[in-house]
Amino acid sequence: MADGRTPLWRGHNVFRIVAFFYAASWFVMLYDKYERPRLAAACLACMAVWTAFTVWKYRTRAGRTNRLVAADVVVVNALFLLNELILTETQMNSPDPSVVTVWHSTGVTAAAVQWGMTGGLATGIIEAAGNLLVRGRIGSDMALDTVLLIGVGLVIGLNSDHARRSTERLAHALRTEAATAERERLARSIHDSVLQVLARVRRRGAELGGEAAELAELAGEQEIKLRSLIATKxxxxxxxxxxxxxxxxxxxxxxxxxxxxxxPVLLSEQLSADLAAVVREALANVDKHAGEQTQAWVLLEELPDEIVLSVRDDGPGIPEGRLDEAAAEGRMGIAKSIKGRVTALGGMITLDTAPGEGTEWEVRVPRTAEPKRRRGGQR
Structure with missing residues (x-):
């Protein structure tokens, strides 16, 4: 997957190179005024080496590791703190730039591109604090440096987060498009082969009767399932x-x-999976206890604040006390798979049944429900 932050990394590399040459020009002009000129020269040499190394590493995605960016922030701030030994007291109290000068802010841009707005903000605060520590004073120029360091981290970090999310959305869209194309290809193939065969078996079996009619019924059920499957997005x-x-x-x-x-009724993956499992368990109970000819109806309703699911059948119904007997005998399908899931979701479940009148389960679950986080009532 392509990295949408690549243009930001290119901009960072260009900015670091330009900032280095800017610092080098001030080094030449102020060399004779430094407290320790040789240490200043060593600091500038380290800046040159580190600039060349990081620009080379950051040009490829494989080189943009969290470890390197963290090391980058440490090196940039360590070189900046050397100004405590390089600058004279007069330079400390004047607006003259340090040896590192604006190259100092390239640590913020690297962190912001790699870690987004949070990383950019944190690094900007750290570097602003280091600047105040070295200078040891507060003034209009120091306030401006602080605003710029933190502001750069926020702005570039915000763009980095947006680029990352855009890349993820694009990748998802491409995967969805590919999956949809493959689904449509399979649907055409199934329609032209399997579904036609099943349809023919169903019609011919119904004509022959007897055991062939049973096979025809099974073929018809599989045909419906396949049609539903290939029609599902x-x-x-x-x-x-x-x-x-x-x-x-x-x-x-x-x-x-x-x-x-x-x-579409869009829910979190876990909530959707649990509700689907409740329906499957209810339908399994219909198959097991209500007879092969029983019809079942599943109704899904989406309300502003909750999801309502109804599973109804026209079977013989559940005799009074039968669920308690099943739980006492250790058969916990309804107690755990149905009621337990709904309770864990903070929802409510009702059972409407009577001998000879079928069974209906109604489940109501909040849209924001998450398993094992919310507790609700059951009636």
Whole structure:
């Protein structure tokens, strides 16, 4: 995946080179006025070497490591602190630039590009504090340096964060486009082969009757599942959310009827997975206890503050006390897989059943629910 921050790194490299030559020009003009000219020359030589090394490393993505950027910030500030030994007392109290001068701020730009606004702000504060420590005074020029150091970190960091997020969104869009193209290709292939065969088996089996009719019914169920699967759009969005409606649509069979909103119902991955698991468990209980001819209906409703799920069947219903007996016998499917999940999500679940009148589960869960973080009631 391409790094959207590459233009920022190029700008940083250019700025570091320009800042070095700016510092070198002031070094030439102020050389005779330094307290320790030779130490100033050594400091400038280190700046030249470090500038060449980092520009060479930062030109490729592999070289832009957190370790190197952290070392960069340390080296830049260490060289700047040498001014305590290089500058005279008069220079300390004057607006004359240090040996490092604006090259000092290139540590902020490197941190901001690598770590975003947070890293840029933190490094800007550190370098501003170092500047005040070396100079040992507060004035209008010092206030301006402080604002510039912190401001540069914030502005470049903000652009770095935006570039990173844009790159991630673009990569996600490209992956989604590729997945959609592959899904459409597979859908055409399945439609032209498997679905046509299943449709033919279903029609021919129904005509023959007997055991062939049973095979025809199974073929019809698989045909519906395949059609639902290839018609479902990719679930995950660029924000890490999933479409619960798409997850429920693939549960549609000849006996299971699914009704969902026309628009995607986007929820967090965990919340969507847990709600889909609740529906699957409820449908599994229909298959196990209500008979092979029982029809089931799944209804999904999206309200402003909550998600409402209903799973209803036309089976024989659940006799009074049967759920308590199942829990006492150690069969915890409903108690844990259904009620337990809903409770962990901070939701509410109701059961409406009677002998001969079918069963209906209604689940209400807050849209912002997260498992094991919120606790709600159950009735």
């Amino acid at each position: 990719p679930e995950t969005t660029e924000d890490g959310e999933t479409d619960l409606a798409a997850r429920l649509q693939v549960l549609r069979t000849a006996r299971v009827h699914v009704s969902v909103p026309g628009n």
